[in-house]
Each structure stands twice: as structure tokens, then as C-alpha cells.
Amino acid sequence: MVAVKLWSGRVGGELAPEVWDFLRADDQALLPYDKAATLLHAQRLHAAGILDEAELAEVTEKLAAIEEIDESDEDVHSSIERQLGDVGRKIHAGRSRNDQVAAAFRLYVGDACAEADAALTQFARTVLARAEEEANTAMPGYTHLQRAQPVTLGHHLLAWVEMLERDRARFAFAAAQAEPSPLGAAALAGSTLPIPPPPNQMRNSIDAVADRDFALDYLYATAVLFTHLSRIGEELVLWTTTEFGFARLPEEAATGSSIMPQKLNPDVAELARGKAGTAIGRLTGLLATVKSLALAYDRDLQEDKPPVFAARRDVAGALGALAVLVAGLEFDRERLAAASADPLLRATDAAEALVGEGAPFRDAHEQIAGQVRAGTFEAPPAGNRLGDVTHAVAAAKERWT
Numbered sequence: 393m394v395a396v397k398l399w400s401g402r403v404g405g406e407l408a409p410e411v412w413d414f415l416r417a418d419d420q421a422l423l424p425y426d427k428a429a430t431l432l433h434a435q436r437l438h439a440a441g442i443l444d445e446a447e448l449a450e451v452t453e454k455l456a457a458i459e460e461i462d463e464s465d466e467d468v469h470s471s472i473e474r475q476l477g478d479v480g481r482k483i484h485a486g487r488s489r490n491d492q493v494a495a496a497f498r499l500y501v502g503d504a505c506a507e508a509d510a511a512l513t514q515f516a517r518t519v520l521a522r523a524e525e526e527a528n529t530a531m532p533g534y535t536h537l538q539r540a541q542p543v544t545l546g547h548h549l550l551a552w553v554e555m556l557e558r559d560r561a562r563f564a565f566a567a568a569q570a571e572p573s574p575l576g577a578a579a580l581a582g583s584t585l586p587i588p589p590p591p592n593q594m595r596n597s598i599d600a601v602a603d604r605d606f607a608l609d610y611l612y613a614t615a616v617l618f619t620h621l622s623r624i625g626e627e628l629v630l631w632t633t634t635e636f637g638f639a640r641l642p643e644e645a646a647t648g649s650s651i652m653p654q655k656l657n658p659d660v661a662e663l664a665r666g667k668a669g670t671a672i673g674r675l676t677g678l679l680a681t682v683k684s685l686a687l688a689y690d691r692d693l694q695e696d697k698p699p700v701f702a703a704r705r706d707v708a709g710a711l712g713a714l715a716v717l718v719a720g721l722e723f724d725r726e727r728l729a730a731a732s733a734d735p736l737l738r739a740t741d742a743a744e745a746l747v748g749e750g751a752p753f754r755d756a757h758e759q760i761a762g763q764v765r766a767g768t769f770e771a772p773p774a775g776n777r778l779g780d781v782t783h784a785v786a787a788a789k790e791r792w793t
Contacts, residue, residue: 417467417694420460421701425499426468426492427455432590433487433575440587442485450479469493486587488579490601490689497697498570501610504704505567508613509560511711516556516792518715520785523549527781529725530732531638541740542732542774545723546781553788555620562616566609574600580688602688604678604696611675614703618664618671621710625665628717629658637727642720645713660713667706674699735771739764742772 407415431452438448454476461471469489473480527546532539573590576582577600594600631638641656649655681695739760746756763769 412466415466415691417697419468419493419697422468422493422496422500422697423458423461423472425503426472426496427458428499429492429495429575430472430483431455432495433492434483436575436587436590437483437485440486440585442585442587443479443482447479447482451476451483454479467493468496486578486583486585487575488577488601490579491574491577493693494574494577494601494603497700498572498574498606501570501606501700502567504610504700504707505563505570505613507704508563508617508707508711511708512556512560512563512617513792515711515715515718516553516560517789518719519549519552519556520789520792522718522721523553523788524782524785526723526725527785529723529728531728532732532734532737539731539734539737541777542737543778544781545728546785547778550781550784550788552620552624553792555623557788557791559613559617559620562613563610566606566613569609570606572600574603577601598688602685604682604693607696607700608675608678608682610700611671611678611703614707615668615671615675617707618668618710621714622665622668624714625658625661625663628661628721629665632658632661632721637724638731639724640722642717642722645717645720658717660717664710664714667710671703671706674703735769736764738771738774739769741775741777742769745772 406412434443434448434451434455437443438445443451455472458472458475461468465471465474467489469492473483476483523546525546526549527544529545531543531545531548533541533543533548572592572594574594575590576587576593577597580598580601582597594603628639630636632641641658643656645660646656647659649657678696678699681692685692742763743753743756743760746759747753751759760769
């Protein structure tokens with residue numbers, strides 16, 4: 393099998409093995425997307441009279457049959473051209489690897505965003521189901537990790553869903569940024585061939601091959617998502633400790649210890665928390681890669697794909713595993729009720745009751761604080777400051793249908 397080096401007309405002889413290994417791209421994941429972009433380009437070539445009907449049919453048939461790339465191929469682009477055979481020698485007219493890879497990568501990111509949306513929806517619906525079950529389950533709310541005021545478990549779980557809803561919007565934004573097509577830009581300045589433009593063509597050919605904002609937007613969305621999953625994971629770790637005792641781990645989403653027979657560990661929550669650092673690092677790394685690149689294309693941009701490929705795997709894996717964990721949690725309602733029954737959690741209610749009687753809030757605050765210090769505070773009757781949590785859950789479920 394002879395590997396096609398698309399630039400070999402200019403460079404005589406063979407590259408040193410060390411150079412070949414260093415330059416070769418690990419971009420198998422782009423194969424279905426590069427095939428789709430190549431088919432669109434072939435149709436444009438046919439419209440321009442560069443490919444005849446039989447050649448277009450041959451390209452269409454052969455593209456459908458391509459399933460993998462070989463180690464002898466430099467990248468997915470050269471692999472497709474090689475596997476197309478003789479007609480492949482015509483397929484690169486009017487395009488460059490610069491607009492070719494940008495087109496395939498944009499399709500990949502669009503797909504990754506759709507996959508993230510599906511996984512977010514599954515996880516959010518799982519959380520909403522638990523929020524509905526626990527809409528009126530009392531629990532303490534926290535600030536500074538100190539018990540603060542009474543809330544309900546359903547209300548707390550809805551806070552998770554709010555974060556996920558913003559994550560969903562960020563992935564939708566990234567998907568929209570990936571939609572414009574760079575095809576037609578060729579290396580950076582277009583082509584003299586009379587090839588019709590693709591749908592939704594980018595306005596500037598230099599920007600078309602240089603832009604990686606869509607990848608940064610995707611990595612930003614994943615970094616914020618994992619920041620949220622880290623916060624959720626931290627709470628799950630705390631709640632399932634003996635010290636908190638608010639929930640028990642499901643055995644289908646926990647591991648044991650290799651030495652301590654009694655242990656049941658929240659590894660899913662911990663790993664979701666741990667992957668936040670990696671997600672943030674991927675975004676930072678690509679920002680550092682593109683920050684000093686002169687327009688238009690530079691080989692540095694080969695480094696844009698590995699962090700995106702890895703992020704896509706982590707998003708699907710983390711959301712799927714957390715959905716199993718949250719679905720199987722067994723909440724200890726008695727422990728939660730006991731923790732929220734501390735009269736001091738209603739000290740703010742007592743101050744507000746005095747405000748309702750006409751006292752300035754600062755005076756009311758000082759009066760209740762004095763009672764707390766003296767040990768004479770008595771909590772007022774419990775009130776409902778949260779509204780109808782069941783209605784809030786139902787409204788959130790509508791948004792996630």
C-alpha cells in the first residue's frame with residue numbers, strides 16, 4: 393500500500409522516520425465528517441463540470457465504502473484520496489487540506505454538541521425525577537458549608553438543573569458557531585475554478601481556514617459543564633459520607649476498597665470532580681495554541697483536535713455515569729429532616745417577623761442575634777419561603793422535553 397503524500401510533488405525523497413511520526417495526525421475520528429465534506433465538494437465539482445456523472449457516482453460509491461484509515465496514511469484527508477483511486481486524483485481541485493480539515497472539524501464539533509445535548513437531557517431528566525420525588529423533603533441549605541436555612545431536597549436538586557440548563561445553551565451556541573462552511577476558501581484565497589459556493593459559506597476566506605473559535609466555544613462549554621459536575625460531585629461525596637449521612641450510594645455506581653472490606657466509595661462523583669481540571673486545561677491549552685498564530689493556517693492547528701476528541705468522550709462518559717448514580721441514590725429522609733430541624737435555621741425568619749411588625753431590619757437582626765448568644769432563641773412557626781416546589785419541577789420538566 394503506497395501512502396499518498398498530498399504535498400509530495402514539491403518535496404523529493406522520503407521524510408526521515410522521526411519526522412514522519414511527528415507530523416502524522418491521529419485524526420481517525422474525523423473520517424465520517426471528512427467523507428461528508430468530500431461528497432459535498434464532489435457535488436460542487438460536478439456542478440462546475442470538473443467531474444462527470446460517472447465520476448461523481450464513483451466517488452459517492454467509494455466514499456460510502458471507506459471505513460478506516462491506514463497507519464501508512466499521513467492523515468484522514470490523504471487516506472480518503474488514496475482510497476478513492478484514480479478519481480481521487482481529481483477530487484482535490486479547488487480545495488486545500490486547510491479548508492478540508494476545517495470543514496470536517498466543524499461537522500465533528502456540531503455532532504459533539506448534539507451528543508452533549510442528548511446526554512445533558514438524560515441527566516437533567518434523571519435529576520428532575522428525583523427532585524419530583526423529593527419536592528417536599530426537608531433538608532438544610534448551606535452557606536460556607538455551615539447550616540444556614542431550611543430548604544427542600546427538591547429545591548436543591550433544581551439548582552443543579554439550572555446549571556445544566558445554562559450548559560445546554562452553551563453547547564447550542566458552540567454548535568451554531570460551527571455551522572458556517574469554510575469550503576471554497578481553499579488554502580486561504582479561494583480558487584479560480586468556477587465551483588459554486590457551499591451552503592452557508594463563510595464570508596472571508598482567510599478567516600475560514602484560520603478560525604478555531606468554534607472549537608474554543610465547545611471546549612469552553614465542556615469546561616463550564618465539568619465545573620458544574622465537579623460541584624455536584626462534591627455534594628454527592630459529602631452527602632454520602634457517614635458524617636452527613638444524607639444519602640446512600642447505589643452499588644451499581646460505586647466501588648469498593650482493595651483492602652477495606654466495608655468500604656463503598658463514590659468514585660463516579662470523585663472522577664467527575666477530578667475531570668474538571670482536565671477540561672479546564674484543554675480549553676487553556678488550545679487558547680495558548682491559537683493566541684499568537686498569524687493568519688491564515690499554521691500546522692500548530694493540528695493540535696486543535698486531540699483536546700476536542702477527548703472532551704467529547706469525557707462529556708458522554710461523565711453524564712451517563714452520573715445519571716446512573718443519581719437515579720440510584722437512596723436518600724435518608726429522617727436524617728435530612730433531623731438536620732433541618734435545628735431551630736437556629738429559622739433565625740432569619742424570626743428577624744423578618746419583627747420586620748413585619750415594623751422593626752428596622754438591623755434592629756431585628758441584632759435582637760435575634762442577642763437571643764442566639766444568650767441561648768434564649770425560640771424559632772417561629774415554619775413558613776414556606778420557596779413557593780410551590782412541585783410546580784417548579786413541572787415547569788423545569790417542560791423545558792427539558
